Amino acid sequence: MPTPSVGHNSDAMLDTDEPVAADQLRLFIERIERLEGEKKGVADDIKDVYSEAKSSGYDAKTMRMIVQLRKMKAEARAERDMLLETYKAALGLD
Amino acid sequence: MPTPSVGHNSDAMLDTDEPVAADQLRLFIERIERLEGEKKGVADDIKDVYSEAKSSGYDAKTMRMIVQLRKMKAEARAERDMLLETYKAALGLD
Amino acid sequence: MPTPSVGHNSDAMLDTDEPVAADQLRLFIERIERLEGEKKGVADDIKDVYSEAKSSGYDAKTMRMIVQLRKMKAEARAERDMLLETYKAALGLD
Amino acid sequence: MPTPSVGHNSDAMLDTDEPVAADQLRLFIERIERLEGEKKGVADDIKDVYSEAKSSGYDAKTMRMIVQLRKMKAEARAERDMLLETYKAALGLD
């Protein structure tokens, strides 16, 4: 049960707690930074696809609308399913 | 009902233009949707890391500040490097 | 055409610019504050309706889902219409 | 799916519970939707005021800070007053 808060090391009080905590924090930060990098990469990829599509004569604005519309449909469906589940649970049918 | 758009293929070509175009658009859309999905996945991963860090006693808000500060530093350094490159090129030192 | 930026009063440079500007700003602020108050009032009204519905045996969470679902449907329809307009414009049919 | 609340009509009542309940739910939903609409309208009005102020040369960010500061002051004052009331009540001075 590692915690960032100060504590004691079992063996003779060798002060290793803080280094460990610092390493742990550093690790979290680095994982986040790596993931942020990935996210940026994917976002750039998306941009590239839009650019490529534009080069093929498609309008980005229209494409965005299509993507959004499809997403909304999918979300509505998911919501509907959830609603159904809720009803079923409320009626003891699950 | 394939596509609403009008058009015909000139000379002796089989009529493949419209299907191809529709497929091409569909392909672009699907690539984007797939990438959007990936992006969401990564974003969720980031959230998870913050949660995990919080469970270890770290404050998310503080961590965000750290990440941001480091990003700014990295950008500043990149800018400095670029500037240096520019100078070197201008002086014929590259 | 009063502006907050410094200027001249037409009649003999009586320095009334700043009071006017201050008043104008004050007026903007007060309008915003009044609207913020209204917005909070409406938000509270919404809460009240949910509470009232709960007292009548309805589940707030389910109601929220219904409201959201309906909103999504409406938005999808609006989006669809917009998309149609875009197509029509693109095809010179408007 | 009839109604969330079970119920029956006590003796000799015509079976109008379910329609009534459905209507009741519908009514709640519609009231909420109407209020949501109002809230959006007010939010848009606020945006308009900021835009208008910007056109007059004021900086929106600064204005937001002013609004927030004034709100905090007002809240602090309200809290003070409440505290005073509490004291007065405790001392039988009300």
Next chain:
DNA sequence: GAACTTATGTCGGTGC
């Protein structure tokens, strides 16, 4: 000026 992303504040759920 419009879209996207991040950040903050609020609200309902839960555990002590």
Next chain:
DNA sequence: GCACCGACATAAGTTC
């Protein structure tokens, strides 16, 4: 029963 916590909605900032 209250306080904490996580989730959601709104709001702000940033970028194209």
